Amino acid sequence: MALSNVLETPLPGFNFDNAARNAALEGLYDGGQTPKPMKTGTTIAGVVFKDGVVLGADTRATSGEVVADKMCSKIHYIAPNIYCCGAGTAADTEKTTELLSSNLTIFSQTSGRNPRLVMAVNILQDMLYRYHGQIGASLILGGVDCTGNHLYTVGPYGSVNKMPYLAMGSGDLAALGILEDRYQQDMELDTAKELVRVAIHAGIMNDLASGNNIDICVITREGVDYIRPYQESEYKDRNMKYRYRPGTTPVLTKKVVPLKLEVVQESVQQMETI
């Protein structure tokens, strides 16, 4: 269909044509009943230990006051040696990390090198600063590369922080309390996993928007161990299998009619078992 009012093809990328219409519509709904995007009101945390990095996250995604996803995956794959936890708007964290992962894959294939964590952080920082916070993604990136074990956080407006232990999300204060108290340099793997577990647990206990299970991801020079779920919540959902036990519906009558079959032809084929 040829439109006669289009004089130049629209530029690719974001299209802001509906922004004026949305602003006008928002005034029409009393009390703001516009649908809310799904947020991962979250607790995410990360810790650097002797041989690598441990990342942890809860698994609850909320949409307003309703739990939208009880087993949401907040630890995203970026590169074989880099993983990223995401808090904020669920779609934004998902798509931003996918874009980052694609860009790093292209880079590693054209240059023949493994991506470094600083490259991922710089790409994210440029992208998030360009959109001035409209992309609501707070991310904790952790990974092991040729320069060592690193843990960075990138805020939604593009701020970057490099620390040996970090927590983000709505439950970050509770998790940070645990991390501040018990973090030590050069911990062993089990101590680090336990520390992250306790930190996320504190976030789950003290924050409404975090809950359900705890996922842990351990990144070392040898490889990645993504344990999902590391700890399941005690409050399980009802059984999701809808199979009824025999006898649920009463049997009223039963009629058995045997089928009379005659053997017409019989042939034997030998199977070759090699």
Added chain:
Amino acid sequence: MNTRGLRSQLKDSVPVAGLCPQGAYGVQDSLRSGFTSVKNELLPSHPLELSEKNFMLNQDKMNFSSLRNIQGLHAPLKLQMEYRAARQIQRLPFLQSSNLALDTLRGNDESIGFEDILNDPTQSEMMGEPHMMVEYKLGLM
């Protein structure tokens, strides 16, 4: 806010269709673009609209000026000459051109951004009217 100043700032950058009237003599063309409202014309309604329209231009300006400061005038001159040459390899305005040379020069062939996913012109369901678009491009409209 000085509205005339804002309008002149808008004119210096890429012509933004919808923010400046498109009709003859700078008057809003109600037949093609619909009714106007003063508020819509003065300010873009989304905080990112202006910065996104001019993003490529501003990046280029920044890069060329720092290149000029580091390497001298010849470096941005040569690059801009190549950009101009690559930008001329286009199809007619209503058809999509691949911009392969321009993308390679800019480095866009090795990165994926929102402009490759959202609102992809090669997959747009609408087409512009060929005659009008060519006339607009040639400045006959």
